[in-house]
Amino acid sequence: MIFKIASVDSLIIYFGSEINQDISTKVKKAYLSLKQLNLEGIIEIIPSYSSIFISYDIFKYDYYSLKNKLENSINLDFETDISDDILTIDTYYGVDVGLDLEDMSLKTKLSIEDIIDLHSNKLYDVYAIGFLPGFAYLASVDEKIAVPRLATPRKIIPKGSVSIANTQTAVYPQNSPGGWNIVGRTAMELFDKNLESLSPFFVGQKIKFNPICKEEFLNQGGVL
């Protein structure tokens, strides 16, 4: 764990300098450990790919006192079984909602069916949540379909769009501008103000996309 100042009332802990599962697991463990410690005066904890950002009440800690406390109390030495919990996202991969499927097929020289298979056969990890409420960065997408972001971002990517940018994949929880390649759409609510958990995602969780037909998508409340 490397501690650095982030701002006058925040710090950041680094667990490595690359994107991989090993480092992500450390982040997840440290995050769980922090939640368990439930320290007074900690305001935000933002886990990401290889770091945890923490903002704090400076009337409770100064930078050095908090760094000291965390160095001595964050525990990485335990097993987690959270990753056995798989969240399945039913996805309709039709070209009417998978707005970039045809383009991707040209770029990758794969059939649309192959693209769907490659995308839905893999188990993904949640590496980070951000950008928009409930927007989870999932990795890693099969190299064969890891296409870069669009040169010109779309003004609106429809809510529920399942998308790819290089080796990352994500679902847009609401309408938003964005430059990711859209392969399908889900009817699942990914950020719900009325639910206690708000978002079904957490860092370290496993995600699977399950292809469904148009009829089922519409039955689930999906919107074309």
Next chain:
Amino acid sequence: MSLEVINTPILATIQDKGRFSYSYIGVTNSGVMDEYAYLHANKMLRNPLDSNIIEISFSNVIFKVNKSTQIAITGAICEIFINEVPKKSWQTYNVKNGDIIKIGKILEGSRVYLSVSGGFDIKKDFGSNSTTIKEKLGGLNGDKLNKGDILFFKECEKTFNVRLKSEYIPKYEENLELRVLLSYQEEFFSKDEIEKFFSNTYTVTNDFNRMGCKLRGEPIKCEIDGIISEGISFGAIQIPSDGQPIILLKDRQTIGGYPKIGSVLSIDCFKLSQVKPNTKINFIPISIQEAQKKLKLFYSSFM
């Protein structure tokens, strides 16, 4: 018992101290851009210091009062009329049923704050009334104030008015010094680049909103193009590949992948949020000890 929005403001939003502890699922902190003006408005009304308030970012907003209350107006120096009679900022006023409050032209500074005694009765989203339009959270239905919106409050009796002593009323100048704590990826900026950053003058561009403030000036080079996305603090200074600094403010993204040279001291970001495009900015370094002392002093003065 309400304040009604009579015209269509370009950008006026309900804000409070902000929305905390939800950054982990991507919900930004939001909150008032200028805490100095906000805290004074609430203090003058003897409100709880985290009461909600209206943040007005562009000239010309008109309200109709439907019941007696006391209001405070702080922040940018602007034309204020109550029933066509000109009034001054950084003061409280008793208003009653039928009164028309008009915030006219913004003259110095860029954000006006208007609060009512006891704050507005609005349902909170995740513990806060702060409006973040892109997240559709806070305010009335997650949006800015619109014509016809009605903001409820509890009636309050006419009481003595107060005015902030003039020495505490900020002057919004054309030059601003921002104290910077080197942090985050500072090691990826060479000594020369850091020297350049602190010795040059930067200009505030039109790319300036509640999310952040883009500057223009001598480009700063970072040895790396991007970083693995990580949590972003209030005041963080991103250096994208064009070398032009972006200071991230209240509606910033929770995580991001641009290298950061450091963070502007939060209380200086409050001053920044009141400047206009073309303002000249200079950065000066500050240590963590000194920065934390200044921040404590700032908040202690309101307690």
